[in-house]
Amino acid sequence: MQLPENPFKRALHAGTQQIGLWCAVPSNYVSEILAGAGFDWLVLDTEHAPNELPNVFNQLQSMVGYGTQPVVRVPWNDAVTLKRFLDIGTQSFLIPMVQDAEEARAAVAATRYPPDGIRGYAVASRATRFGRIGDYFTRYADEMCVLVQVETMEALEKVEEIAAVPGVDGIFIGPGDLSASMGLLHQPTHPRVVEAIEDGLRRITAAGNRGGVLVVGDEALARRYMAAGSVFTAVGVDAALFARSSEALAKQYKG
Numbered sequence: 740m741q742l743p744e745n746p747f748k749r750a751l752h753a754g755t756q757q758i759g760l761w762c763a764v765p766s767n768y769v770s771e772i773l774a775g776a777g778f779d780w781l782v783l784d785t786e787h788a789p790n791e792l793p794n795v796f797n798q799l800q801s802m803v804g805y806g807t808q809p810v811v812r813v814p815w816n817d818a819v820t821l822k823r824f825l826d827i828g829t830q831s832f833l834i835p836m837v838q839d840a841e842e843a844r845a846a847v848a849a850t851r852y853p854p855d856g857i858r859g860y861a862v863a864s865r866a867t868r869f870g871r872i873g874d875y876f877t878r879y880a881d882e883m884c885v886l887v888q889v890e891t892m893e894a895l896e897k898v899e900e901i902a903a904v905p906g907v908d909g910i911f912i913g914p915g916d917l918s919a920s921m922g923l924l925h926q927p928t929h930p931r932v933v934e935a936i937e938d939g940l941r942r943i944t945a946a947g948n949r950g951g952v953l954v955v956g957d958e959a960l961a962r963r964y965m966a967a968g969s970v971f972t973a974v975g976v977d978a979a980l981f982a983r984s985s986e987a988l989a990k991q992y993k994g
């Protein structure tokens with residue numbers, strides 16, 4: 740068997756704009772529905788969603804064959820957690836709350852085998868397709884994508900050093916937590932937050948790395964961030980889509 744290519748990583752490094760969606764609903768039925776919707780990438784969220792490893796395994800399988808690529812958001816920058824998601828075949832990670840270059844290096848090291856990192860070895864995991872991918876251990880890193888989240892003012896001040904860390908394929912700016920760190924909780928589109936995100940995206944690009952962000956329900960702002968340099972841009976959250984559209988439908992008939 741061949742090592743699966745990572746189209747998300749390849750498009751990211753080619754500078755191709757990729758439109759994504761957050762999948763907070765912990766269901767492989769939902770992830771397959773969303774995988775056919777037309778997005779380039781889908782975040783399988785295990786930080787802010789009641790989603791665990793066995794279910795993410797099912798979600799990864801549900802997306803096989805669809806063009807949309809899974810990006811697993813782990814709950815923390817933790818090598819043990821990353822190891823388990825690596826072994827089920829995850830090839831793209833979104834790692835939250837990375838504060839500086841040291842934490843970015845730790846995130847990358849968790850995805851690499853020695854001597855490049857500390858990833859634990861398993862002889863027959865889904866990642867290697869149970870030993871059927873002959874060159875997995877020599878080529879896996881080519882198709883491994885590490886996205887780190889910068890989502891505090893402190894981390895945003897260090898975005899250039901984070902961008903320079905080898906193996907960091909992209910930097911996602913988290914509007915929600917960033918706004919909270921700015922004293923603007925639940926105001927991710929506050930003008931000061933928008934200005935900070937735009938500046939961060941420009942600096943990430945100037946540092947030679949690739950920026951991404953999430954915007955919910957505001958196409959103009961999403962396109963403003965794309966103009967500022969976002970090349971992996973999430974434009975919605977499934978749970979919010981379900982909640983708002985179901986409310987609207989009920990209101991049509993219930994008033």
Ligand SMILES: O=C(O)C(=O)C[C@H](O)[C@@H](O)CO
Nearest residue numbers: 787890913914915916917953
């Ligand atoms: O800080 C943020 O904003 C993010 O990291 C995205 C949110 O966590 C995501 O759950 C959407 O609310």
